Amino acid sequence: MPRRDPRRARALVAAWLAASFALSAVTDWRVLAAAGALALALFARGAGAHLRRVARVVLPLSLGASLVALGLDRLAGRSGPGWDALAALNLRAALLAFLALAVLARADVLAAAERWPWATRVLVVVLAQIHALRLLATDSLLGLRSRLPRRPRAREVVRSAGPITGTLLVLSGRNARDVADALKARGF
């Protein structure tokens, strides 16, 4: 659990955002690899868990999109962004995500943003909704599976996508109101 020290949290979050901006401007994969090594050395505690999460969530999305884009360019006979550009892109995505996870494990973002209550409210409501949507989608899929004696086929998932999306939106709206009321009651 991060320490609740607003000044330290603000400094760490500001340094993180500045580093993210600087790293985003780097296009050479070798520089990014060196920066990655430095980040690993600086944030060694918990690095294994953060790297596993990056490998599970960020890299498949980023690598998959890069490879499909590269394949489409090759099929179209065009010289799109080269291998080195795509390597830099994926390395940067992984590094930024690792930094975000490492900083959030060390800094209390709510404490850092307490000077700006509107920012806190927006951040909390949006992050809470993203989390709630993930949980609700998992629950909906489990509900769909439990009603069928076998694994739902693609057609069944598509057919039930409408009602599931509607339910998700309504439940998410209720959840958002609860979160916003709780924030208001706590003075945000």
Next chain:
Amino acid sequence: MHVPDGFLSPQITIPAYAVAAPLWAWAARRHFGAHAADALPTMGTLTALAFVVQLIRVPVPGGTSTHLVGATLLALVFHPLAAFACEALVLAIQALFFGAGGVTTLAVNALAMGLLGPGAGWLAFRAARGLRLGDRPAAFAAAWIGTQVSSLAIALVLGLQHALSSRYFPVPLAAVLVATMVPSLLLTGVVEGAYTLAALALLRRAKVHAAP
């Protein structure tokens, strides 16, 4: 539609930040203050939905992708400036945690997907209402137009970058236009329209105050 880091030079990204920063400040003051407490839950829900739908991306040749945006819905329910601020938040979370889009290109992406597209959609909705077209066709048209304007803006920015320096972006404008606009015109815009219609119907049924 997200332009990743490294595809645009500072000649484009810095002016984009210069334009976007005051608009973000204005939007935050106008739409996220204490007076906006009642609208915040719906805004948060729709922002989270925009985040989710934008994660489902189909890559297109030329290094970018096509996907639903969900920001025109925010513009129709609240205001284009609110959509701009919410879209920037979505893009920031995506860039920092998922490697989608980028930090240096955040302002360009936000201006294209959060302001120009939803702004055009909002204007189209008002114009269609003025012509007594009916709310549903107007909302569908608004979402479709919003998607096309966002896609076109992204394609034009990439084309401009190619003209300025092909070292950053080697694909010429004509190829980017085809790769971006064809899926957008044929598929993404239609799906975005259907998504916007369905979400608006649900919001109306749930009696959300801000729904048009």
